[in-house]
Amino acid sequence: xxxxxxxxxxxxxIEALRGxxxxxxxxxxxxxxMGDEDFYVELFTDFINLKxxxxxxxxxxxxDYNNYCIRIHGFKNNAYxxxxxxxxxxxxxMEKMSRExxxxxxxxxxxxxxxxxxxxxxxxxxxxQG
Numbered sequence: 001x002x003x004x005x006x007x008x009x010x011x012x013x014i015e016a017l018r019g020x021x022x023x024x025x026x027x028x029x030x031x032x033x034m035g036d037e038d039f040y041v042e043l044f045t046d047f048i049n050l051k052x053x054x055x056x057x058x059x060x061x062x063x064d065y066n067n068y069c070i071r072i073h074g075f076k077n078n079a080y081x082x083x084x085x086x087x088x089x090x091x092x093x094m095e096k097m098s099r100e101x102x103x104x105x106x107x108x109x110x111x112x113x114x115x116x117x118x119x120x121x122x123x124x125x126x127x128x129q130g
Contacts, residue, residue, distance in 0.1 A: 010037035013127055017044075020123045023116075029083030040082075045128070047082045048121040050075065053114055060106060068106070069098040087116050 014037055018026055026040075033039040052075045059068035076091035094109050 010041045013041050016127045017124070020127065021120060023084070023086055024120070025083035025085050027083070028085065029081065032081045032083075044082050044124060047078050047084075048124050050078065053117070056110060060103065060110065063101075063103065065098045065101045069095055072098060084120060087113065087120070090116070 014026060014030075017024060029044070030037065030040050033043060052071065055071050056068060056075075059065070059071065072091050072095045076088045076095060079085075079088035079091055090109060090113050094106055094113065097106050097109070
């Protein structure tokens, strides 16, 4: 897990997030953290360092829908925790599909999930690293 060193305060990071990632419901994420901005930035840092893409790709390639379902469920909760509601909703749809073993449909949604997640990760890293 990467930790980022920044001179910006959590408040400055959160304000920058508002402008760069309007799809993130920061108020919802802060509510998860009981309003603690430092904890929210830490939680967001953990979120962008998840190895979810590797795991999901592996489980899909192996047709291991049980573990796919477990991992996508966890990711959904992580997304909701930081306020990435649309990403969490997409993960929920994928979770339901994995219970029904629908690999082609999952592959299509997985590409969209990865693109959205990558965008969030890149924007957050740029903010933290300056």
